[in-house]
């Protein structure tokens with residue numbers, strides 16, 4: 001079988017190869033873990049090599065391991081939107097929405113991840129502020145880029161403003177796909193824990209629909225009813241029922257937190273800082289209070305915004321009057337957010353998990369075996385006891 005990469009475990013699924021192929025002989029299809037991978041029609045392929053030329057993984061291999069950032073960057077800020085509605089409706093502090101509004105107001109197009117009618121995650125381009133909510137909030141599932149690179153290229157060639165947002169690897173894919181800089185392009189990536197399998201997500205959704213005996217009306221991975229720090233999975237069903245559970249207790253989040261079903265390439269991501277290709281990076285600013293960067297917070301959400309280029313910084317200047325911004329050191333912020341710079345290790349249970357899943361183990365059995373809420377609660381309790389010094393006190397008591 002012909003393939004773009006020798007080792008397909010390294011493929012990020014960006015589909016730059018499929019979108020660039022001049023004779024459309026590459027199609028994207030699910031692999032056995034539910035992630036999109038390219039399939040080349042060997043009978044039609046002319047071996048022109050364009051697919052390899054636009055592959056961000058091969059491009060990153062060919063580059064030095066040095067950071068490609070200018071010496072003035074990265075610069076980091078704690079930030080949030082001054083509009084409370086936007087802030088509360090966003091995962092962190094709502095900086096993405098401000099950047100998107102700024103692009104839309106100039107007649108531009110914003111690309112980002114939205115749910116489709118089945119609540120699977122796909123990239124789309126929007127041109128109206130009324131469509132912005134569909135891109136808002138993190139969807140912790142790998143998004144299908146679709147034909148968005150091609151569409152962005154068409155707009156950029158017409159000198160229209162484009163904001164393209166996505167994970168670091170998706171932005172790297174866009175950049176190699178385009179092959180040259182465009183003055184009207186602003187790219188935004190996210191600190192990324194890893195992208196979970198769409199196949200596992202669809203099993204979770206089926207399980208929820210069965211449990212609540214209804215189709216789904218809406219989903220938020222980052223509901224802030226109990227605050228930004230205690231964010232919840234919130235699913236509303238068409239029959240009027242609703243499910244809201246803390247991320248630390250929700251089955252899907254437990255698996256995500258264990259990094260059980262992220263794409264294989266995520267465990268050795270080539271596109272984290274300092275290798276990001278984006279102008280701006282957005283993240284949750286966990287620990288901003290402990291660092292003394294902000295005081296007396298209201299738990300509505302704090303973004304960490306990192307300018308990686310002068311263009312990124314200029315975009316921040318554009319929205320300055322609509323957000324709170326306080327500069328901090330990148331090193332300090334990154335120390336509180338390890339996923340900015342370091343990939344999570346692959347858990348040993350991952351291989352067995354997908355083996356069980358593909359051998360037909362029922363989702364309820366997978367839940368019991370790998371995403372057990374009871375075990376998770378015990379771990380949480382133990383962590384809290386450790387944190388409060390209770391274990392030490394108990395030990396001292398036992399020793400007398």
Ligand SMILES: Cc1cc2nc3c(=O)[nH]c(=O)nc-3n(C[C@H](O)[C@H](O)[C@H](O)COP(=O)(O)OP(=O)(O)OC[C@H]3O[C@@H](n4cnc5c(N)ncnc54)[C@H](O)[C@@H]3O)c2cc1C
Nearest residue numbers: 090091092093094095096112113136137139165193283284
């Ligand atoms: C898979 C994933 C893992 C993440 N891991 C971390 C982490 O470990 N630490 C951390 O601090 N932050 C992480 N983030 C980023 C964080 O959750 C927020 O998205 C970010 O802080 C921006 O928040 P906001 O309030 O500015 O805007 P929001 O409106 O919340 O952000 C929405 C933005 O996220 C993009 N987006 C949403 N879902 C996806 C997706 N599946 N794929 C690509 N782009 C998507 C949208 O296109 C839009 O640009 C992750 C995000 C994703 C999608």
